[in-house]
Amino acid sequence: GATLAAGAATGLLAAGCSLDAPLVRSPAPARPLAIPPLAPSTRDAAGRRVVELVAAPGVAAFLPGVATPTWGYGGLPFGGPTLRARRGEDVVLRVTNRLPETTTTHWHGATLPARCDGGPHQPIAPGATWDAAWRIDQPAATLWYHPHPHGATERHVHRGLAGLFLVDDDVPVALPDRYGVDDVPLVLTDRSFTPDGRFDEAHRNAVGLLGDTVLVNGTVAPWFTATTTRVRLRVLNASPARSYRLAVDDGAPVALVGTDGGLLPAPRTVTDVVLTPGERAEVVVDVTPGRPRRLRSLPHDLGAVNGVARAAGGDDAFDLLELRPAARLDPSPPVPAVLSREVPLDERAVSRTRGFVLRGDRINGRAMDLTRVDEVVPAAALELWEITNRHTLPHNLHVHDARMQVLGPGPRAWKDTVAVAPGTTVRTLVRVGPYTDPARPYMIHCHLLRHEDAGMMLQYLVVGPGQAPATVLGGHDHG
Ligand code: C2O
Numbered sequence: 001g002a003t004l005a006a007g008a009a010t011g012l013l014a015a016g017c018s019l020d021a022p023l024v025r026s027p028a029p030a031r032p033l034a035i036p037p038l039a040p041s042t043r044d045a046a047g048r049r050v051v052e053l054v055a056a057p058g059v060a061a062f063l064p065g066v067a068t069p070t071w072g073y074g075g076l077p078f079g080g081p082t083l084r085a086r087r088g089e090d091v092v093l094r095v096t097n098r099l100p101e102t103t104t105t106h107w108h109g110a111t112l113p114a115r116c117d118g119g120p121h122q123p124i125a126p127g128a129t130w131d132a133a134w135r136i137d138q139p140a141a142t143l144w145y146h147p148h149p150h151g152a153t154e155r156h157v158h159r160g161l162a163g164l165f166l167v168d169d170d171v172p173v174a175l176p177d178r179y180g181v182d183d184v185p186l187v188l189t190d191r192s193f194t195p196d197g198r199f200d201e202a203h204r205n206a207v208g209l210l211g212d213t214v215l216v217n218g219t220v221a222p223w224f225t226a227t228t229t230r231v232r233l234r235v236l237n238a239s240p241a242r243s244y245r246l247a248v249d250d251g252a253p254v255a256l257v258g259t260d261g262g263l264l265p266a267p268r269t270v271t272d273v274v275l276t277p278g279e280r281a282e283v284v285v286d287v288t289p290g291r292p293r294r295l296r297s298l299p300h301d302l303g304a305v306n307g308v309a310r311a312a313g314g315d316d317a318f319d320l321l322e323l324r325p326a327a328r329l330d331p332s333p334p335v336p337a338v339l340s341r342e343v344p345l346d347e348r349a350v351s352r353t354r355g356f357v358l359r360g361d362r363i364n365g366r367a368m369d370l371t372r373v374d375e376v377v378p379a380a381a382l383e384l385w386e387i388t389n390r391h392t393l394p395h396n397l398h399v400h401d402a403r404m405q406v407l408g409p410g411p412r413a414w415k416d417t418v419a420v421a422p423g424t425t426v427r428t429l430v431r432v433g434p435y436t437d438p439a440r441p442y443m444i445h446c447h448l449l450r451h452e453d454a455g456m457m458l459q460y461l462v463v464g465p466g467q468a469p470a471t472v473l474g475g476h477d478h479g
């Protein structure tokens with residue numbers, strides 16, 4: 001495999017990790033796209049929406065005649081049902097762990113109290129049940145959920161634990177919204193298989209686990225039959241390490257309508273969208289009568305330093321999904337000119353600037369320590385965070401409980417995970433949530449899961465006026 005220049009061999013790269021990545025195959029469309037079911041829910045006496053999720057081992061058939069052992073949520077062998085809740089609703093998300101080891105369930109992108117976050121401080125032992133209960137109060141967005149156990153996130157996610165969490169707003173917007181019909185979830189991930197049909201967990205490179213086979217909602221080589229003249233695709237990159245550059249038919253224009261944290265103010269015409277691990281995008285694609293279109297991933301230069309693009313899967317072009325028009329298409333309304341009236345974050349109102357330097361498997365020279373408080377941020381603060389990648393590998397930075405807007409040319413989009421290419425600095429406005437807790441932290445970390453597990457993660461507390469932050473944190477909390 002390729003080797004890095006001397007001096008780059010720090011941290012993650014020191015152990016002689018190769019940069020080789022498997023080339024991704026593009027088999028002919030073979031199966032209809034699976035649509036994750038919506039999670040069933042009940043109402044409790046207090047009127048709260050209760051969703052019960054069990055995490056358990058299963059067996060899935062990704063390849064014909066091959067049984068693959070997996071982990072999944074909600075009775076699915078792989079992935080998880082799609083959660084859906086409306087702004088203003090009280091939810092109780094109840095997770096039972098039927099796995100053979102301790103896990104956690106993190107609600108990625110949610111604004112929520114730290115005790116509900118489901119990060120490494122909220123472990124769920126085998127056989128135990130954990131409740132996360134809060135009031136949904138954030139604009140419409142495509143969130144997701146996945147395990148976050150300290151040092152084992154990559155393995156738990158790679159075994160199959162990941163699902164979508166859709167938040168609806170009170171303010172209606174005339175985008176396609178019939179789930180699985182014209183509002184289509186696409187959970188992208190990649191796996192390689194061992195000769196006996198297991199997920200290959202052995203062949204990591206310096207970015208993590210990369211596979212040669214793309215799964216879309218767990219389907220290999222899927223097609224989707226569109227029955228409307230436009231479809232909204234909600235795309236999640238749930239891969240441990242691979243980044244994608246999405247395009248339709250190698251560069252036809254599509255309307256980007258949403259990113260991680262919500263809808264754009266107005267649709268933006270784009271020809272491609274790059275998604276690093278953890279990021280989401282919502283696009284509206286025109287369906288042409290009689291002509292199938294392909295959703296593909298094109299080569300990207302996210303890590304184009306010393307040949308590292310290959311390591312992040314950037315060399316490849318491969319198919320993700322064939323979009324097949326039905327014989328008859330129902331007309332869809334045009335994409336609205338105004339999608340959201342949410343006020344953009346105002347750079348002039350920033351109360352503080354912080355710097356984060358990504359290098360090796362460290363942030364600001366530090367490795368994750370569950371007991372250490374790295375940053376303390378006032379509740380609901382608006383800050384400017386400058387994130388610098390001083391490494392030869394691509395990284396990104398995900399901030400729990402925060403909604404972010406990257407400064408730069410072009411209209412602002414709501415983010416919770418931002419890509420930072422080698423040798424670059426990203427300046428981003430960060431609005432943290434309103435909930436305070438002087439003793440329970442939120443996480444800041446690289447969402448390339450191998451890097452997170454290797455310690456590329458810090459912790460921050462959100463405190464109210466006059467509230468004294470803890471100086472030492474417990475390893476995990478008990479309610
Ligand atoms: Cu999607 Cu801290 O994670």
Ligand code: CU
Nearest residue numbers: 395446448451
């Ligand atoms: Cu990283």
